[in-house]
Each structure stands twice: as structure tokens, then as C-alpha cells.
Amino acid sequence: MFILLHIQSSPKLAPVQGDVQGNIREIHYIPGGDGLLALYIKVNGVGTMYYVYKDHLGSPYAITDVNGNIAVYNGQPQRFSFDPWGNRRNPTDWSFNNMPAPANYLIDRGFTGHEHLDVFCLINMNGRVYDPLLGRMLSPDNFVQAPNNSQGFNRYSYCMNNPLIYTDPSGEFFWMPVIICAVIGAYMGGTNANNDYNPANWDFSSGKTWGYMAGGAIVGGLSGYVGGAIAASEIPFANTLGIAGASLTNSLGTNIYTGGQTDISISLGVASYNFSSGDWGYIGKSGNSIIQDIGYGLGALANISDLNKFTTWDILSMEQKVLKLQKITSDNSISYDPNLQKAAQYNDNTGDIVMGKAGLNRGMGWAKSSYQHEALHRTDFTNQPFIPSHIYSQEEYLAYLESRAYRLELNNSFQNGLSYRQYIWLQQKLIQYSNIAGINTGTLSNYDMLLWLKSLLSR
Numbered sequence: 001m002f003i004l005l006h007i008q009s010s011p012k013l014a015p016v017q018g019d020v021q022g023n024i025r026e027i028h029y030i031p032g033g034d035g036l037l038a039l040y041i042k043v044n045g046v047g048t049m050y051y052v053y054k055d056h057l058g059s060p061y062a063i064t065d066v067n068g069n070i071a072v073y074n075g076q077p078q079r080f081s082f083d084p085w086g087n088r089r090n091p092t093d094w095s096f097n098n099m100p101a102p103a104n105y106l107i108d109r110g111f112t113g114h115e116h117l118d119v120f121c122l123i124n125m126n127g128r129v130y131d132p133l134l135g136r137m138l139s140p141d142n143f144v145q146a147p148n149n150s151q152g153f154n155r156y157s158y159c160m161n162n163p164l165i166y167t168d169p170s171g172e173f174f175w176m177p178v179i180i181c182a183v184i185g186a187y188m189g190g191t192n193a194n195n196d197y198n199p200a201n202w203d204f205s206s207g208k209t210w211g212y213m214a215g216g217a218i219v220g221g222l223s224g225y226v227g228g229a230i231a232a233s234e235i236p237f238a239n240t241l242g243i244a245g246a247s248l249t250n251s252l253g254t255n256i257y258t259g260g261q262t263d264i265s266i267s268l269g270v271a272s273y274n275f276s277s278g279d280w281g282y283i284g285k286s287g288n289s290i291i292q293d294i295g296y297g298l299g300a301l302a303n304i305s306d307l308n309k310f311t312t313w314d315i316l317s318m319e320q321k322v323l324k325l326q327k328i329t330s331d332n333s334i335s336y337d338p339n340l341q342k343a344a345q346y347n348d349n350t351g352d353i354v355m356g357k358a359g360l361n362r363g364m365g366w367a368k369s370s371y372q373h374e375a376l377h378r379t380d381f382t383n384q385p386f387i388p389s390h391i392y393s394q395e396e397y398l399a400y401l402e403s404r405a406y407r408l409e410l411n412n413s414f415q416n417g418l419s420y421r422q423y424i425w426l427q428q429k430l431i432q433y434s435n436i437a438g439i440n441t442g443t444l445s446n447y448d449m450l451l452w453l454k455s456l457l458s459r
Contacts, residue, residue: 027107035113039063041106050106057167058113061091063106076104084163086111086123086132112167127428129435130158139431139441178224185220185250189213192258215257223250232421234362236314239302240269247272269299305419313364321360325367334371336360343370346377353378365416369426372412373405380404390438399436406430410444 028040035058039050050071053062063071063078071078079091088110089096102108102118110116111132115124122138123130129138140155151160159166187199193212194202202209227246231238247267254262263276271282281288283296316324322336333352337345340356343366347354359370380401391397406429413423427444434441 029109034058036060036109039107054113057111057164059111060109060113071106073106074101074104076100078106080105080110082111083132085135085158086130086163088116088118124432124435126432128431135161135163138435178221178228181224182217182221185216185218185223186213187216188220188254189216189257192216192254192262212257216254219250219253219257222253223247234419234421236310237306240306243267243269243299243302267295267299269303270296271299272296309363313367318357318360321364321367322355324364325355325360325371328364328368329371329375331371331375344374346374346381348378348381351378362422363417363419365418366422368416369409369412369418369422372416373409376405376408377401388437388439396437399433400439403430403433403437403439403441406433 023043026042028042029036030038030040032038035054036052038052041048041050049066051064051066051068052060053064054060059082060080062080065071081089081091081094083089083094087096088099090098102116105118108116108118111123114126114130116122117124117129121131121133123132125137128141130136131138135158136156137158138156151157151162154161189212190199190202190209191197193206193209196202204210223246226249227242229242230245231242235241244266247265251263251265255264263274265272265274265276271280273280281292281296283293283300288296313321313324318336318338322334326332326334331353333350335352335354337354337356340354341358342356343359343362344356345354346352353371353374355367355370360367385401385404387397388400391400406426409426410423410430413426418426430444431441
């Protein structure tokens, strides 16, 4: 028999755990510029500050008190060590002998900052669960991250089998788009150096070839990062500004490493402007190649998406967004709390669904999706859905309910017009909670641009 406990969240509350002595521990993770910086842990209401020291991968190797002394918990000095694939090892001699008991670790965070499930010898990487003993994920990546790299075709592998260089912050290989842009940039650098698109004809004995390739790789990777960061920010016209930022970064960088041999230009999606010649380019312009028109056409889709999001949602106030969401969903119980850190939250005391800034500032589709997630929680809280026979704990049951809600969001994602980034995030959350609940997610479909475009044009 399970009793569903719906815990209200607050920015002042931290994850609450019970230790082996029965003490109640509240753990506050304090981030810094490069990840976890410090911990503030309250035990039975008494707080203590700790500082975390990490290696280049973000894995903690020591925790100290405010005086710089190694912290001690349950008699165990808080030093950590991991082998290249993430297995815990003895921090003194790097062996696997005389390992500290899991209960003697101050926190469960470890390899690259992820949560260790020590009882199962697994690591929860949010998007997927990772087995450090095998060096493999328990579920496949939803995408082949780098089709031009043979390592990318094993979708169970971890960081392209290169764990000493790369990390996987979310279960999906975040840096692959940047790496792909760097590879493309290196190719274009070699092309610029030799005035030939065929690498077989390049002069690899020339320093110019290698210099241009290095410059192209740096510029390509930087432009990919700039464009991706802007597009992912979800500010008004984020897609258009992402295209502009990436194209201008690439153009300026290429102009610099070629010594001014290339023009400086910027792409705005459906059109572009050449600063060097003063000319405009646009879709359908006389003399365009098919590739150019296809590029402008894809840019136009980004412009249309941004314009639709801005005119139908971004310019509205928070109160107007709530009223519009109430009208769309026919639910007047929706309200807004500027202090709510989550996208949305079902209040089991009032029956209301409260929206936060994170739920209203990312487009109308995201607001609808967040509402639908919490509306299902309201239904489940009222009706108590069927519990699969394999679920034995409250944690598994709550994860089961979350997986139901995230699957609903995924099923409605194209109808709601969610972006690629939002769709992938929902997939990661579904996989995360399904793994905890022991549920098979089945085959997850790839992002369907045609369905997204259809939903965009229907609004």
C-alpha cells in the first residue's frame, strides 16, 4: 500500500535525506562558475558549510571545512578518487581495496559531479544511467551524435570512449555540436588555404594548410558554441539571434586567420548582409545556388518560429499569459507565483496549478506543456492510478508518476509546438524517471520537423 505524498517545493528548501543514525539532513548544493563549489548541510536543524575541490572533469577529490581541513563524516575523511571510467577507488593508493562504505560519504555526488547509486554500482547521469564497470550506458543515446566518427555508432558508449577528455553532463553528449562545427571549420580552413574543396589535392606539407585548418577548427567550434548558447537561451528571437551570432563569429574569425582574404558577413535567416561589399543576399535572389536557397529557406523557418512566438506570447505580461493559458485550457484555477522556481506546481491544498517564470517565459507551447504535466499530477493525486506490480517503494512510485507526466508532454510536444531543445529535455527526463521506476521507455521517436512546422502554421 502506497500513500502519495505531494511535497511542495520552495527555493528555500533543499533535498532532505535521512542518514544511518536517523538524523534528518538538508543538503544545499551551492554552484560556482565551473559547477559545484560548496555545500551547506543542516543536520537536525544545525548547519555546516563545506567546500568542494574538483579535478578537470568536475569530479570531487576532497571536501573541506571552512578552515581548509579535510572534512570527516562517520569517521571517514572525505577524499575521493575515481578510475578513468568512473569507478570509485581508494583515494590513498588508487586500488580497489579497503574502500569506504557508501554510508560514509558526505554526499552521493561523485564522478563528473553526477549522482552515484552505490548500492547498484551505477551512476545517474540524469538523461541516462551509466555503468562505470562496463563503461557503457544502460540505454542507447537517442541520436548518433557524430556520423563521421565510428565511435559515435555505439550509442551505449560513454563520451566517444574518451573519458579522460570529455564529460557527459546530461546523458547526452553536449559538446558534440561544437566538435562537429570545429571539424567543418577545419575543412573550410584547408579549403581556403588551397582554393580546392577536395582534400586529396591539398598541400599538407605547407604550413599554410595546417595553420588555416587550425584556425578554421577554432573559429568553427567557437561559432557553434556561440550560436547554440544564444539559441538555447530562449530569449525573444533566440533562433534568429543564434544564426546571426554564429555566422558573424565564423565570418570575423575566418577573415582574421586568412589575413582579410574573406568577406565579413552576417546571416539573419531569410537574408544576409555582406559588410565588405555592402550587398544583401536573400532567398530567391537571382544567381543563388540551390544550396544557398535551401539555407535561406531553413533560416526563414527559424524567423517564422521566432516571430510567431514573439507576437503571440513574448510581448504579453505575466498576467496576460496566465489569462491566455486559462482560456486555452479552459481552466480558471491557473495562477502565477513569481517566486516559484519550477515551471509549474500543482497545489494539492487548493487544487490550483501555479505557474512559475520558467513555465511562462519559454513560449506558449512550453506553458501548455508544463500545465498538462501538473494537470496529470492533479488527476493522479485525486484518482490514485494503477500501480505496476514491480514497484515496491515510495521513490519508485513517485518516479512512475513523473514518467507518466513526461510521456504525456512528449506525446503532445508537436501539437504544442515545442522546440528541438525542449523535446530533447523532455526525453531525458522521461528516461531518467523511467529508469528509477524500472519502466521500459520503448522506442522514442526523433524530433519531427514536419509535425513541428504543421503545429506552428496551425496557430
